[in-house]
């Protein structure tokens with residue numbers, strides 16, 4: 742967790758409490774939608790949530806916002822702020838491993854980065870249902886802004902630990918590809934969202950390597966093979982076929 746300037750979150754309150762009827766997933770497909778789980782056999786393999794998922798390359802396109810065109814400007818501003826912060830943090834983490842911070846600029850151009858506005862409709866608190874199923878984020882770094890409702894948990898020492906809402910803080914997660922790049926010095930943490938009797942909102946900014954970047958470890962002996970990201974198995978294809986993403990295993994040597 743890191744301290745953030747409280748006005749930042751207040752300024753973006755309109756986004757955090759975005760209308761629950763943002764452009765439907767169907768109309769949002771043009772901007773990149775989420776995929777379900779065709780292999781699910783139990784309710785807790787589904788996520789009780791909907792998401793407005795928008796690549797940075799489309800953030801200025803009015804068609805992505807449907808009737809909520811007033812959100813466009815604040816989305817652009819929010820994405821620019823998060824992008825700067827994510828790059829700065831990832832740069833510091835890269836420098837900590839003895840690399841130039843510019844390696845992040847070289848690897849992660851905006852073409853693969855995206856924002857996701859998550860909405861978790863109210864549901865009785867239950868261990869049987871997830872707001873968002875356990876997962877790790879796939880990219881380099883995620884910056885997450887959550888409201889005051891709570892429900893986010895992360896795996897620590899084989900136990901789920903609640904990440905208490907703090908309106909003065911942002912949550913920063915390492916993603917799978919940063920774990921691979923750092924040769925496991927940084928770990929992508931598993932997390933999930935539980936349901937809540939109040940509706941909940943969060944916004945995530947995902948800093949991701951561009952599809953034409955070579956992903957491999959920055960240290961020897963490397964635990965992960967170097968491969969062009971576009972040649973590795975597509976996580977979305979896998980989710981729609983086998984019900985879960987392939988994650989880091991696709992890079993292991």
Ligand SMILES: O=C(O)CCC(=O)C(=O)O
Pocket residue numbers: 857859873878885887893932934942943944945
């Ligand atoms: O809503 C949250 O707190 C978590 C969201 C998340 O993990 C994601 O969008 O990948």
Ligand SMILES: [Fe+2]
Pocket residue numbers: 876877878932
């Ligand atoms: Fe996540």
